[in-house]
Amino acid sequence: MLTGCTDETGPEPPAPVVTAEEFEQRLTEHLSRAVSGALEPEAQATPPSHSRTVGCADLPEGGPTWGVRPRAELAVSAGEKAEKYLDDVEMWMLREGFAEHDKRWRVGTPADVREVTATHEDGTQLLMEMARDSGRFTVAVTGPCTWPPDRPGGPPASGRLPPLAPPSGPTQTRNEDSADPCRSPKLYVYNLTSRPFAGRGPHLMALVGYPDEREMEYAEVLLPREWEPRYEPGTSDRDLDQVQLFVCVRVTATKDSRKDVTCNYASEQAAPGGGRPFTFDLFESVYHVTVREARSGRMVSEFIVPGRQGAEDSCPYRMNYNRKLARGIDEAAFQKRLRPLAEARR
Structure with missing residues (x-):
């Protein structure tokens, strides 16, 4: 009696087409544009901090287990005007190509947290968070699955990531x-x-x-x-x-x-x-x-x-x-x- 065998491994997920380093530059560009385009000097922003998460299999679009997701984050301190500047950064991001926009209050301890999420057409995911009455908020941007620098076999060629459009202005x-x-x-x-x-x-x-x-x-x-x-002649305007x-x-x-x-x-x-x-x-x-x-x-x-x-x-x-x-x-x-x-x- 023969036992049937089935190959359930399936096809390999597609390899990333952008390197982690190139997308980290894109995340820095998103944050620097938001700081220069929305914040006044009274709102103090920290330099961006960078990190990477290994594994892309859990993403909705899939990806290899060896792929990495780059992330960049900064914090903005503005005292009693923090919520106003969070609104300004949110508005800036929406003007600059972020969509699938959502915002809500997340009930928690020791304070409720205001949360804003959106996704850019280049795959960047935005998360802004501010604890109630804290006087500060964070802006985090996370990229899609990218090619890690230590992966053997050679990374994809640079320049696969289209440049951002010029800022829209006021x-x-x-x-x-x-x-x-x-x-x-x-x-x-x-x-x-x-x-x-x-x-x-x-x-x-x-x-x-x-x-x-x-x-x-x-x-x-x-x-x-x-x-x-x-x-104007003949009008009340x-x-x-x-x-x-x-x-x-x-x-x-x-x-x-x-x-x-x-x-x-x-x-x-x-x-x-x-x-x-x-x-x-x-x-x-x-x-x-x-x-x-x-x-x-x-x-x-x-x-x-x-x-x-x-x-x-x-x-x-x-x-x-x-x-x-x-x-x-x-x-x-x-x-x-x-x-x-x-x-x-x-």
Whole structure:
């Protein structure tokens, strides 16, 4: 009686076509682009650390047991702005070819961890992690199966990995209500077709004000009309291409003044639910002003103006039923600092 034999070994998995060293350079390029393209100097990134994992058989696409997966990782420290910069790096990665994007909170001990994953078209897998309230996050990129340097038989020829496309550059908002060009100037600019900040004045401006704290009301910060762009003929739209400077005004409430102010609202538009007097707790304030070229995001000037308006002059044009109110900006000091930028010859 003969016993039947079956060969269950199957075909050999395909050998990697890229060397580990070449893909490690690609991982370094992904990380360095993210650092330069998304982070400001206040966010400190460590140099990338590299490692390799042996064995590719468990990958969805398969691979030989002798193949290696290169990995690179860096950490970013940014204190209370860490989550903001994690969002910026995430946005940068999505613009630069990463897809299959997913993010979630992973419940754990001692802290919950925010997790972001994505995959690049070249096979790089992205993992970003940040423990809640930690002030830092990690960015790790892992390559596909590659040819190890000590494998006999000769590695594949270099140059099999296509180069990355040039960085896409910032996105324009063309929106005076958006603070994105202020909070993330490497990712966003006000208007790419604006006139450059050059030549004879007036150098026209657009302004956006935004708070540090959302649970507070703020008076409007306004520019003199002669410094704003003109309306397009026959329309109610301003000609944004005339804007040369974008003025970012970040409001910080400092301490309770121990004073109350009552603001009167007569219209439904200003006070939803019916116009009526409303009493606020008045807080002292500071206005952090950054002036950027509208077309490039380049910083032109930076200064601080105190909140010095009288109590009633600090009343917001529209209220949202927050009990706290920041004292209005010192308009004379604000305009004095902006006037040389608006009127001087460049």
